[in-house]
Amino acid sequence: MPAHADDKSADAAKPRADVLKAEAEKAWPRPPVEEQAAVSKGSVALRNGTVGYTATAGTLTIRDDDGKPSASVFYTAYVKDGGAANRPVSFFYNGGPGSASIWLHMGSFSPVRVSTENPTYVAPSQYALKPNPDSLIDKTDMVFIDAIGTGWSRPLGDKTGKDFWGVDQDAEAFARAIIRYVDKNNRWQSPKVLFGESYGTLRNGAVAAQLEDRGLSLDGIVMLSTILNYGVELPGYDIGPLSMVPTYAATAWYHNRIANRPADLAKFIDEVRGWVSGPYAAALAKGTAISADELTATARQLAAYTGLSEAFVRRANLRIPLEQFQTELLRDRGVATGRLDTRYLLNVGDANAAEPEDDAASTATTGAYVSSFQSYVARTLGYKTDMPYKVSARDKDFDWDWKHRAPGTRWPAQVPDTGLDLAYVMRINPTLKVLFLNGYFDAATQFYATEYDIDHLMLAEPLRKNITSRYYESGHMIYLNPAVLPKLHEDIAGWYDTATKR
16 A cells, blocks of 8 residues: 555656656557467358358568568458368558558458449448359459558557558568568468559569569469559650540540441440551650641541540640549539549539549448448458558658669669569560459559550560450449459469469
8 A cells, every 4th residue: 555655646746747648658559569360251142152251350460581571461361160270361551652452452352342322422221241143252362451551550669550551562562561571371382363453553563573472372363453554654755645536535425425326335445546556656656746737637627536625635635534534424414423433523613714623433432341341341351450440551741762773673763664574574474374363444543554554564475365354334433333243253263273274
């Protein structure tokens, strides 16, 4: 009792600010150094039968080469019950950079998915998390990983977010997390696949190269809504405007702004591709040296394909910025198209605005995804923490290092092109298969730009045969359109049968 009284006296003598600070420190939840795991059982009825699985929501502690902990990485894994020892395992992540992997986890191929129907705002009364009949659990075990600074992934010790926020720093962290999962769960003999979306596709190339250099060879890589080379998007290069036009044409087709609208979107896009790679590319290459007649002819055809007026495209010098297209196409209706998915529409506050106030596809779905995930993780997966789940790392301290040193290069490039990394890995590992999944209505990572990147990997013919591309009437998050999910699953499942066959 006397000792207890002395403690109280000591506390009372402290300045109140110090006491409050000590109390806050004591109540401050911190990322765990010791790996955590909440394990649960589940099953899902697929289109080809029911699959039982074990779900693990937990953390992986990654360490530097001296074994010092550097970060706690949150993941959710789904492993088929009774699966073979050499069953494929796939690692999923979103992009940003600085985005958690909640979108792929809750929308694509896990045993549950957020219900989305028409491309409209999902009201709170419509939030629904349902069993996913198109889950890939029939073909592969799945591990969804959150980038450091997102979700519940956090730096440890003296590390900060800046130690991981960069092209190469981020790739190294993901490579270490993947190796840790493989090592911890004895999956070295399993076929292994990387599955990235958006910036996650750029990450794919860099991670694949780092894994290969560490002795972990991949069987496959899936690129969903791809961007490999940021360099071609720099001002002054015409590949940016060229890449946008087929997406603009698909958008105008969807919103019925094409005269004599063709019935078949794919055939229409083939026609647009031919014009873009021929007359349009030639016209842009001439810059201001273009003749008056060629300028008129190009503007007329560009207007016809994009649903915009000829006067508008002439004022834009035949190079239409995305934000202006979004607001101009349906200006007479008082709406702007989405960026991630141009099927989505946003009511505008200023009918004369030159760019949208927000992205229609993002605002329409974020609430449903976040609410469903928070409830699912706590109630179904049983993972408990007082740390806030960060959908994005993009706060006041976020500053991404875009420099990247590709394999075989002497100096880091100031703007990344991990197509170089992908080509390097494909040359070293000639059995590696790569699948590109593209949405026609994706204005964030345009399918024509992806085709350009593929054609400029500069691979020999035998290696080019390891690349497969598929297209869907959807946007950046292809899985938002439930009508394409069965076909999406069918395409990916068939690819897994070939890519992971041992």
